[in-house]
Amino acid sequence: MSNPNFPNFPTGAAGSPWTSGPSASPAPAPGWPVPSGQHGPGQPGAPLPPAPPGTAGFCTHCGTPFATTSGPFCRKCGNRVRTQAPVATNYTYPTMPASWVPAAHRKLGHVGFIFAAVGALAVIVVAISAAAVANKPTTSYCHFFCGPQVGSRLLGQTAYDNSKFGYRVEYESPPFSVGGQNASGVLLAANQSNFILITAESGGDVAGAIKTALSDLSSNEFQDMQEVSSVVPGAEIGFIPGSGVVYNASLVPAGGGEAQTVVIVCMAASNGNMTLTALAVAPQDLSSVSQLPFGFANATLFDFEVSNTIWPGQS
Amino acid sequence: MAGPVVTPRHPASSKRSALSLPLVALLTLLVSACGAAGALGPDNPAHPSRVQGNGAGRMALPPGRTTLPASPRISALPPDPPLNAAEKESKDLGLVPPGQTITLTLTLKQRGTAQLDALLARGERLTPSQWAGKYGPSSTATARARATLARAGITSQWSPGEVSMAVSAGAARIERFFGIPVHEFLMPDGTRFYGPLRPFVAPPAIAHEVVAITGGDDYRDYMTAAIEGPDGVTPAQMTSFYDMTPLRNSGVNGNGVTVMFPEWAVPTSDVLAAYAQKFNLPAFNVSVVTKPSAWGAPATPGSQQYADVAGEAALDLEVVHGLAPGAKEVVYEAGNPSDLLNMLEAMVTAHPGAILSSSIFVVSCEQDQDAKQVAMASDSVFAQAASEGTSVFWAAGDRGAFACLPDGNSSTEETVSVSPMGASPHVTSVGGTTVFLASNGAYYKESAWGEPIEQWGGGGGFSTIFQRPSWQVGPGTSGITGRGVPDVAANADIESGWDIFSPPQSGQNGPQEGPVGGTSAATPCWAAIAALIDQYLHQQNLKSIGFADPALYLFSTNPKGLPAVPFHQITEGSNLHYPATAGWNPATGLGSPDVGHLADDFVWYDRAHAGSPS
Numbered sequence: 001m002s003n004p005n006f007p008n009f010p011t012g013a014a015g016s017p018w019t020s021g022p023s024a025s026p027a028p029a030p031g032w033p034v035p036s037g038q039h040g041p042g043q044p045g046a047p048l049p050p051a052p053p054g055t056a057g058f059c060t061h062c063g064t065p066f067a068t069t070s071g072p073f074c075r076k077c078g079n080r081v082r083t084q085a086p087v088a089t090n091y092t093y094p095t096m097p098a099s100w101v102p103a104a105h106r107k108l109g110h111v112g113f114i115f116a117a118v119g120a121l122a123v124i125v126v127a128i129s130a131a132a133v134a135n136k137p138t139t140s141y142c143h144f145f146c147g148p149q150v151g152s153r154l155l156g157q158t159a160y161d162n163s164k165f166g167y168r169v170e171y172e173s174p175p176f177s178v179g180g181q182n183a184s185g186v187l188l189a190a191n192q193s194n195f196i197l198i199t200a201e202s203g204g205d206v207a208g209a210i211k212t213a214l215s216d217l218s219s220n221e222f223q224d225m226q227e228v229s230s231v232v233p234g235a236e237i238g239f240i241p242g243s244g245v246v247y248n249a250s251l252v253p254a255g256g257g258e259a260q261t262v263v264i265v266c267m268a269a270s271n272g273n274m275t276l277t278a279l280a281v282a283p284q285d286l287s288s289v290s291q292l293p294f295g296f297a298n299a300t301l302f303d304f305e306v307s308n309t310i311w312p313g314q315s
Numbered sequence: 316m317a318g319p320v321v322t323p324r325h326p327a328s329s330k331r332s333a334l335s336l337p338l339v340a341l342l343t344l345l346v347s348a349c350g351a352a353g354a355l356g357p358d359n360p361a362h363p364s365r366v367q368g369n370g371a372g373r374m375a376l377p378p379g380r381t382t383l384p385a386s387p388r389i390s391a392l393p394p395d396p397p398l399n400a401a402e403k404e405s406k407d408l409g410l411v412p413p414g415q416t417i418t419l420t421l422t423l424k425q426r427g428t429a430q431l432d433a434l435l436a437r438g439e440r441l442t443p444s445q446w447a448g449k450y451g452p453s454s455t456a457t458a459r460a461r462a463t464l465a466r467a468g469i470t471s472q473w474s475p476g477e478v479s480m481a482v483s484a485g486a487a488r489i490e491r492f493f494g495i496p497v498h499e500f501l502m503p504d505g506t507r508f509y510g511p512l513r514p515f516v517a518p519p520a521i522a523h524e525v526v527a528i529t530g531g532d533d534y535r536d537y538m539t540a541a542i543e544g545p546d547g548v549t550p551a552q553m554t555s556f557y558d559m560t561p562l563r564n565s566g567v568n569g570n571g572v573t574v575m576f577p578e579w580a581v582p583t584s585d586v587l588a589a590y591a592q593k594f595n596l597p598a599f600n601v602s603v604v605t606k607p608s609a610w611g612a613p614a615t616p617g618s619q620q621y622a623d624v625a626g627e628a629a630l631d632l633e634v635v636h637g638l639a640p641g642a643k644e645v646v647y648e649a650g651n652p653s654d655l656l657n658m659l660e661a662m663v664t665a666h667p668g669a670i671l672s673s674s675i676f677v678v679s680c681e682q683d684q685d686a687k688q689v690a691m692a693s694d695s696v697f698a699q700a701a702s703e704g705t706s707v708f709w710a711a712g713d714r715g716a717f718a719c720l721p722d723g724n725s726s727t728e729e730t731v732s733v734s735p736m737g738a739s740p741h742v743t744s745v746g747g748t749t750v751f752l753a754s755n756g757a758y759y760k761e762s763a764w765g766e767p768i769e770q771w772g773g774g775g776g777f778s779t780i781f782q783r784p785s786w787q788v789g790p791g792t793s794g795i796t797g798r799g800v801p802d803v804a805a806n807a808d809i810e811s812g813w814d815i816f817s818p819p820q821s822g823q824n825g826p827q828e829g830p831v832g833g834t835s836a837a838t839p840c841w842a843a844i845a846a847l848i849d850q851y852l853h854q855q856n857l858k859s860i861g862f863a864d865p866a867l868y869l870f871s872t873n874p875k876g877l878p879a880v881p882f883h884q885i886t887e888g889s890n891l892h893y894p895a896t897a898g899w900n901p902a903t904g905l906g907s908p909d910v911g912h913l914a915d916d917f918v919w920y921d922r923a924h925a926g927s928p929s
Binding site: 267299 | 715716717720721728729749760762765766767768769770771772887888889890892894
């Protein structure tokens with residue numbers, strides 16, 4: 001392939017006239033050292049003289065002009081310059097005048113080079129920005145109003161805010177109300193067998209937090225605990241992914257009364273240096289497939305609290 | 316999964332927070348309270364709206380509510396297992412009488428499926444006659460199959476262009492030709508039904524022309540995807556939330572556009588009238604098409620399952636009417652699930668270029684015994700619909716990534732799976748989100764719908780039956796091989812459910828207002844959006860949306876000249892397995908719509924594909 005602007009220069013990788021030779025390897029940038037024995041265009045010590053009278057052409061290797069009376073080899077680099085007889089053609093290539101060469105063949109000073117580089121960079125940035133603006137969606141193309149109408153979050157009407165750890169739990173009331181609270185968390189209860197306990201602790205030990213929450217259950221009241229599932233698919237608190245386990249147990253009222261089979265879902269998630277745990281208890285209900293797989297009655301009421309827990313700094 | 320008795324399971328942890336001890340005491344008090352003669356205190360109407368943790372470990376008995384609101388439910392209860400499971404659970408009464416008519420549906424092989432998909436990917440469409448002449452089943456091959464069936468004494472009905480063929484004969488002839496016995500069964504609740512002992516397969520004589528066989532039973536396992544809960548959002552809120560307001564303010568209301576629904580029943584007119592009155596909407600414009608001889612007799616008021624299945628239809632009709640009150644709504648009623656596919660084909664044939672919205676299923680997941688047959692048969696119908704410019708929106712299901720859960724089969728309930736009908740590459744699969752409103756009624760944010768305690772969430776994952784279609788490209792799709800669903804999503808969480816009027820359940824009187832969720836709600840939401848945009852396109856002499864997926868995925872790549880980004884990217888939450896992430900994801904697909912932007916994008920898309928028939 002030849003470069004249409006410089007027919008005698010093979011096209012290099014980037015089509016640059018600075019590449020030459022069959023391998024079309026990139027020529028060093030101006031000012032960069034050239035391996036010994038090579039002279040790239042514009043190299044120190046290799047300035048091209050003005051074309052003297054009687055110049056027949058330029059050496060394709062080093063650019064040195066040669067005269068009609070010169071021998072077959074370049075007097076400067078020894079490149080063969082006349083291997084073939086001239087080919088008759090009706091088209092005459094424009095002679096490359098010396099004045100076209102300086103930008104390439106002159107050494108740029110460091111300051112000039114920096115200015116040139118900065119200028120080129122600025123042009124590129126402006127061009128890319130212009131292209132991006134032209135091609136990306138903009139309000140100018142939008143028939144309808146274009147900015148997404150986004151407001152601030154509509155907060156729940158009932159919420160618990162923890163001042164020590166800075167998290168918030170929105171809850172549905174009714175049926176839930178605060179059954180108790182301390183520095184780490186809150187108990188939201190609907191009745192004696194439907195409640196969710198949300199607590200916080202420092203650190204990121206999710207498994208430990210689950211273990212702690214379960215061990216805090218009174219073994220007198222929660223009897224015959226059996227694992228239903230060692231995982232809770234999709235376990236999360238406030239959209240921070242976590243882990244969970246599911247147990248069932250026989251809930252025996254401490255003051256006496258009939259025992260009831262309940263399901264216990266315990267999940268924990270860690271965010272930053274804080275772990276939140278949600279332990280939910282509800283009667284077991286296996287009356288329909290809609291309760292599968294855990295049989296946790298009224299589960300969606302509890303999921304509301306789990307997904308509407310807002311971590312510190314979260315919106 | 317039951318484990319050993321673990322009482323007490325865990326020794327006191329050394330990491331236990333001292334601050335948790337008061338809560339342990341509180342729990343003890345709480346549990347103790349239940350022993351005291353229902354001894355919870357009276358309701359506390361003065362419950363504060365904000366409670367600040369003061370760190371004092373203040374304890375109190377919970378205000379005493381001894382009952383909770385009704386449990387959220389799926390509409391299609393009681394829990395009917397799939398056919399094969401039902402047969403195992405029922406008493407086998409032996410072969411059906413030899414003369415009893417058995418009807419099957421044979422889905423016929425289409426021609427040029429690869430060329431058809433390439434055509435769809437370019438946004439092109441066909442007329443019904445073009446479809447029948449070039450891509451529908453071959454008349455010659457079908458005639459050969461019909462002759463074979465006739466020699467076996469089996470009658471068949473087929474017209475050129477139809478993708479399925481109904482065949483019927485006495486049970487003895489069906490059993491002889493297909494080699495599958497058909498038995499009668501008695502369920503534990505006294506219900507009788509008949510069905511094949513094994514799935515029907517095409518015998519060699521016709522196997523080359525048939526891709527799927529469905530039907531051959533009268534077992535009714537209605538499956539829908541609607542759930543009911545304690546709160547609700549209004550049509551006006553959703554209109555604002557998804558940025559439909561600019562279209563509505565410009566007079567666009569879906570007028571001139573038809574939205575059709577396959578249903579198991581229709582709600583009574585008083586239910587719809589109550590909805591229209593509550594939200595100050597015009598009267599409903601609903602047509603009902605029934606064909607009991609072909610599709611079975613639909614459930615009627617007073618029957619056991621009517622309220623549930625009619626509730627599903629009420630949800631579909633009301634969501635569309637609330638968002639696009641000018642659209643004409645057409646309900647096709649099927650009574651027999653095994654005839655649903657025949658009815659779908661009739662719908663597609665009768666209303667080319669319309670919008671079809673469905674949230675009902677024949678099988679739950681791709682692990683079900685009949686899943687592949689149903690998937691292939693329904694995809695044939697959907698391919699025809701897509702080629703003729705019909706938009707099909709299909710619910711992705713409500714069990715998150717675990718589509719088999721409704722089957723109640725412990726061997727598959729933990730298997731990641733998708734719903735086979737919604738996984739067709741020729742439908743727009745609709746997943747679910749949880750909506751968070753802004754205080755000014757506008758958009759705040761959405762998360763993927765996933766409820767870990769309840770184990771409900773928006774369906775989504777990868778099909779093992781269908782390959783990824785060529786148009787499913789863009790951010791988030793690299794590396795996937797199976798068809799990924801859903802394509803898009805919308806509000807489905809019961810926590811942010813839609814305010815709907817439903818038929819009364821047993822013991823109730825009159826229309827029942829309450830919130831309803833599920834991808835059953837998200838799907839008609841998208842159908843209504845398509846109706847609004849179709850009208851907007853028609854006003855500019857442009858073709859309707861048609862099969863939306865090629866355009867939607869193109870929009871997701873943000874191509875040069877696209878007027879506006881049409882999706883809300885959802886990056887919070889999961890569908891119980893797959894997290895919502897930037898770009899397409901199996902929890903929420905491409906995201907939820909900004910309808911104003913989407914309308915402009917379809918104008919741009921249609922102008923780029925001008926010249927195709929509308």
